[in-house]
Amino acid sequence: MAGRSLPGGMIYLGKLSRGEAVFRHNVEVVDPTLPIDWRKPDLAGQDMDYWPAYHSMTPRSRAAYLLWLESGRWAPDAYIGYVFLYFYGLERRALVDARQDPDARADLPRILGEVVRLLSVYGGNSSFRGYATEFQQVLCALITKGEGAAPDPAEHDRWSPPLTLRAGVGRFAAEKLPVPVEWAWSWAMLHPEIYPRTPVTRCPDEFRALFNVRYQARYTDGMKVRPLKGRVALSYRPASGGLGTTSLSLDVPDVLTAAAPTKALKALVESCTDDLDAYSRLIGRQPEAAGTLPALALLPDELFTGDLDGLRPVRDLVGRTLPDDVRQARFELADLTSLWPSRTPGKFAKADAVGLAQLLDKLGVGIEPDVRMGASVHSAGPAVLFRVTAAQPTTATPEYTAATTLLHLAAVVSAADDDVSAAERDHLVSHLESSLHLTPGERCRLTAHLDWLLASKLKLTGLTKRLGALTDAQRSHVAEFATAIAAVDGVVSPAEVDTLRKIYKLLGQEPDSVYTELHALTATPARPAPATEPVVVVPADTGPTGHLIPPPPKPEPPAGAIRLDPALVEAKMRESAAVAALLADVFDDEPDETAPQPPAPVVEVELVGPLDAAHSTLLRKLAAHPSWSRADFDALCAETALLPEGALDVLNEAAIEVADEPVVEDDGDKLVINDYAMGELLA
Incomplete structure (x- = not known):
């Protein structure tokens, strides 16, 4: 061109006749016969019209345009009208020539690369960015026809989903193929009717990982979508004034906003958002908390996998305390709480105790004491870890509260002789589990709770004031039940009798009445009423012949111990639920609640946005x-x-x-x- 080289091609070149060089026609064609003023090129575009055309430009403007082409089309400060003029030629090649010319269709990938390059240089201009971005999507759809990689949600606007997404999910529906997880992710994030909330943007990596895991868990190979009659329509209004709006059909069903997949994807996004909400709030408040134990405790279970670096100290402690063959074990609580970064330095608050219990839950381990089940906050002292074998409750039911209250009193009485027999403990726990109808998870925890109570070396001191709040009848009822607890294994040792006497004294009962109550439990049960029909005297022997091995003899009770009637003891234990209600306040370490204040007068408040x-x-x-x-x-x-x-x-x-x-x-x-x-x- 006038002695200059224009590298890279991709322009229309040729002489136009007078009838061809008209308004808004052949605007992108570079006519080498037209004059060019190299002396003073119009670099600022002062002579340019709003709708530029090479054949109608001034010689000065033609010079500036050709200089831009000669420089490789990289000059960032070039007048944007020259960029648009070159862009018009790319549009014509892809939208007009490619319909009939195979060579033009083969140029589409190269044109796409050029548009992407231009966007990287001139994307700061909002007008050019709008046209070029939309043209880029059209090119991708024409080239891939829904095949290839899923579009990146970060590069697109969900209010106007890219054609590549419509074409891609439509192709899966047309071919009755499952939608892969990466396409489902793009679909959900670019769906115009799905509104991602704060956790999606604040915790993008965790949110996508959770989405992927749950999508694959639900659909395995992927969700299958039923094809619809509507086709994916391609419509583009070119920047060039010489081209009209282009409309094409890709011949694949348009299922992007179909009701069934939209509902499924929306529910999945909402479930992931809800379960990441607590974690997101912590990261929003304390960005530096990412990777710490409090943050890991708030992660959904699906993300709590692998060798998380911040979790290693807790895993090591649990592994030392609970080897593979151990179901529950005592340990020093301070060894665990020292690993937890408290909100307030030097203070282990209730929120910290809850977070630590949640973290152990994810490791399949429970802890006693557990503040979620009504225990006070402890940062040191004995504690018990146990393997979770059933779904654990996170709040205490009235039945479980009654069981732990009775265990508290039972631990005091049973440990009186510093020798809590296994039979005594197992019988008591078994009775409470069955009589109070505890769930499997509560039963698992109750055994660990008793172990913690016994390890805490509970004493009777400090109970006088609280026991004194009971009525005479209630104190008598508690005294009788305390005797039944001591007798649950059928034997009461002298040391247990001494402890019972102390309990009776604390309850304002006559200490010597312990013996009266014990005597009542040794009475012979009443003779059953006479039979009114034949009864079995000796059942038929249908078992194998031979001699049975006799059971080992029961150990002799200690000297001075009292033998009791198990049936009568069991009858007393049936009153456990009633006694638990009385003892709940006695063993409650929490301060009394203040008297309720009268309701404040209602004041009309102007609400701010979504706030109450x-x-x-x-x-x-x-x-x-x-x-x-x-x-x-x-x-x-x-x-x-x-x-x-x-x-x-x-x-x-x-x-x-x-x-x-x-x-x-x-x-x-x-x-x-x-x-x-x-x-x-x-x-």
Whole structure:
């Protein structure tokens, strides 16, 4: 061209007749016969029209355009009109020539590469980016026809799903093939009717891993989609004024928004989001917590696999405490709690104890004491780990509470002689399990709970005040049941009698009445009523002949021990549920609740976005100052009857949804208000 070389080709070149060089026709054709002014090229595009055409440009503009082509089309500061003029030729080759010309169709991959390159250089211009991005999707659809890799959701807008996605999922439906997990992921993330919530963007790696695991667990090879009658339609409005809107059909069913797969994918996304919500909240509040034990404890079970680095110390401790052949074992609780990074340094709070118990659950191990089941918070002292053999409850039922309360009293009485027999312990636990109808998981935990109670060396000191709150009849009832507990194995040792006397004294009962109660348990049961019809005297011997090996003799009770009637003891034990209700308050270490306050008068509050009245009130109060101390913030939360940590989560989640930023930021010893997020919420 006028002595200059234009490398790379991909342009239309030729002389146009007067009838061919008209408005909006052949705009991209470079006519070598037209004049060019090399002396003063129009690099800024001052002479260019809104709809550029090479044949109607000024010589100065033609010079600038050819210089851009000569330089390799890389100049980032080039006038965007020259880029569009070159782009018009790419559109014509792909949308017009390729319909009839096989050579043009073979050029489509090269044209796609060129469009991608242009986007990398000139994508900052919003107009060019819009046309080029849409043209890129058209090219991909024409080239792949739904085959190849699934589109990356990060590179597309879900409000306008790419044609490659429509074509891809349509092809799977047409060929009755299962949709692979990577295509299902793109489908879910780019579906215009599925709205990803905060965990999707805050924890993208964890969310995708969870989505993949659950999708494959549910569909194995992939979800199969029924083809519909509608076809995937390709429609593109070119940037070139010389080309009209292009409409094509890819001859594959359009199933992107079909009801059944949409419902299935939406439910899967929501389940993954819900189960990652707690983890997401922690990471949003403390980004540095990723990989720590508190964060791992909040991961869904499907992600709690493999050799997680942060989990190794806990795995080692569990492995030492519970070898493969051990069902439950005692250990020092401080060895475990020292591994947990507490929210407040030097203080092991209830939230920390709950998180630690949740972490052990994921390892298939339970712990006693467990705060979720009503125990107080302990950071040191004896504890028990046990292997979980049945689904474990996370809250205590009334039946389980009754069982643990009775075990508390039983542990005090049974350990009186420092020798709790296996028969005594097993009989008591078995009775409580059957009489209170405990679930298999509760039964598994109850045995470990008793082991912890015995390891705690419980004493009777400190119970006088609480036992004194019972009525005379209730104290008498508890005393009788305590005697039955001691007698559960049919023998009461002298040491147990001494402990019973102490319990009777604590209950305000006459200590010597212990013997009266024991005597009642040794009485001969009443003779049964006479039979009114034939009875079996000796059952027929249908067993094998020979001599049975006699059972080993039962060990003799200690000297001075009292033998009891097991039937009468069992009758007393049937009253366990009633006694448990009395003892629940006696062994409750939690402080008494304050008297309920009269309800505050109802005040009309203007709600802020999705927040309720309490959180809206708190937000408006926070807006009064740029920062707040922790103590002042806690006081504000108390005024609105909100928990500080939970309130922070709710406010920040609402702000992130509206402004993509938290409204309250933790700056060590104070909380700083984000003015931008606050303004967006209150707007």
